[in-house]
Amino acid sequence: MDVKSIREQFPILHQQVNGHPLVYLDSAATSQKPVQVIESLESYYRNHNSNVHRGVHTLGTRATDQYEGARDKVKTFINADSTQEVIFTRGTTTALNMVAYGYARQFLKEGDEIVLTEMEHHSNIIPWQQAAKYTGAILKYIPMEENGIISLDAVRSTITKNTKMVAITHVSNVLGVINPIKEIAEIAHNQGAIIVVDGAQSVPHMKVDMQELNCDFYAFSGHKMCGPTGIGVLYGKKDLLEKMEPVEFGGEMIDFVGLYDSTWKELPWKFEGGTPIIAGAIGLGAAIDFLQGIGLDNIIEHEQQLAHYTQKKLSEIQGLTIYGPEERSGLITFNVQGIHPHDTATVLDSEGIAVRAGHHCAQPLMKWLDVTATARASFYLYNDENDVDRLVEGLQKAKEYFGDVF
Numbered sequence: 312m313d314v315k316s317i318r319e320q321f322p323i324l325h326q327q328v329n330g331h332p333l334v335y336l337d338s339a340a341t342s343q344k345p346v347q348v349i350e351s352l353e354s355y356y357r358n359h360n361s362n363v364h365r366g367v368h369t370l371g372t373r374a375t376d377q378y379e380g381a382r383d384k385v386k387t388f389i390n391a392d393s394t395q396e397v398i399f400t401r402g403t404t405t406a407l408n409m410v411a412y413g414y415a416r417q418f419l420k421e422g423d424e425i426v427l428t429e430m431e432h433h434s435n436i437i438p439w440q441q442a443a444k445y446t447g448a449i450l451k452y453i454p455m456e457e458n459g460i461i462s463l464d465a466v467r468s469t470i471t472k473n474t475k476m477v478a479i480t481h482v483s484n485v486l487g488v489i490n491p492i493k494e495i496a497e498i499a500h501n502q503g504a505i506i507v508v509d510g511a512q513s514v515p516h517m518k519v520d521m522q523e524l525n526c527d528f529y530a531f532s533g534h535k536m537c538g539p540t541g542i543g544v545l546y547g548k549k550d551l552l553e554k555m556e557p558v559e560f561g562g563e564m565i566d567f568v569g570l571y572d573s574t575w576k577e578l579p580w581k582f583e584g585g586t587p588i589i590a591g592a593i594g595l596g597a598a599i600d601f602l603q604g605i606g607l608d609n610i611i612e613h614e615q616q617l618a619h620y621t622q623k624k625l626s627e628i629q630g631l632t633i634y635g636p637e638e639r640s641g642l643i644t645f646n647v648q649g650i651h652p653h654d655t656a657t658v659l660d661s662e663g664i665a666v667r668a669g670h671h672c673a674q675p676l677m678k679w680l681d682v683t684a685t686a687r688a689s690f691y692l693y694n695d696e697n698d699v700d701r702l703v704e705g706l707q708k709a710k711e712y713f714g715d716v717f
């Protein structure tokens with residue numbers, strides 16, 4: 312992978328921050344955008360802007376073609392069976408909430424089990440807590456091993472005949488753990504449960520194939536995969552989406568409206584009430600073209616190499632703890648002994664290096680790790696070893712600044 316030429320395509324990376332060349336290591340929060348995506352948004356608004364699915368005029372037809380063309384790109388990208396299984400949403404959080412409202416609240420009853428893990432992002436915990444309160448269902452957590460991995464034995468012993476839903480992340484945004492979704496889906500299905508997967512940290516980085524994984528629902532966000540903010544996807548198997556209730560009612564999603572009752576459009580539009588996120592979807596389509604041009608296999612390989620390099624370099628820093636297993640996605644979560652992660656991130660920022668500090672929307676996982684917060688460096692296709700070297704130098708500065716307490 313030619314990282315130098317990839318970096319050229321990301322205008323934002325070529326700036327000084329606090330007097331230093333920017334090193335952006337916060338792509339797990341949101342990725343930067345290549346010119347192709349920025350230009351697709353500009354071109355849409357400059358040349359084609361119009362509402363979709365209604366106008367017979369030329370701009371309306373163009374906007375509709377581009378919007379539905381983006382759905383087609385998503386379908387191919389994740390290898391869904393049909394475009395009817397691709398619902399555009401505002402992001403992962405909205406997609407997961409749609410399943411919690413439209414499916415869990417409709418079909419779960421008292422005593423049914425919803426199985427989660429303690430490594431979930433808040434977006435994949437709270438919708439299920441609320442659905443459980445509403446229906447009387449019970450939440451259960453698959454226990455993790457010491458390094459944050461979950462074993463298939465633990466999965467088998469947690470999922471029972473009473474389990475109706477399993478909600479799990481594909482890749483942890485804190486530990487970098489990659490969960491064996493295909494195997495977990497099989498265990499869930501053997502017990503008659505459905506599986507909902509949080510793909511926010513997987514789809515941007517690795518090839519994800521709905522036919523192979525055999526998930527029932529799969530959610531992800533455009534802004535973490537070089538696309539714009541405000542667009543995401545809920546994939547769902549057609550038969551489940553047919554059964555599921557819409558959660559937003561109004562224009563665009565209806566077939567026939569009477570004074571006292573109405574009927575819905577067919578899939579996928581019954582879930583897209585109101586004027587949809589037209590520019591966002593088109594921008595996501597451009598992001599998919601860009602990522603496919605580079606190749607998802609190349610991207611994950613590059614990021615994992617960087618993570619290994621980082622792990623090696625950081626393990627040479629005295630008093631630095633890395634959380635999570637050796638085998639990880641392209642992110643490293645750590646703490647420097649005696650320095651609060653917010654202080655670490657502040658010193659790094661003064662050196663032009665952007666990392667995330669805090670609980671990473673995973674408070675139960677922080678509790679499990681027995682910390683209140685951590686720092687996290689997360690990589691994407693535009694990062695290289697020079698970025699890691701700058702991080703290491705920055706961390707040495709943080710230690711000096713705080714008087715190297717060791």
Ligand code: PMP
Pocket residue numbers: 339340401402403404405432434435480482483484509511512532672
């Ligand atoms: N799940 C995971 C694992 C995430 O990392 C994130 C984003 N931090 C989300 C869900 C939520 O994504 P969004 O804010 O785009 O809805």
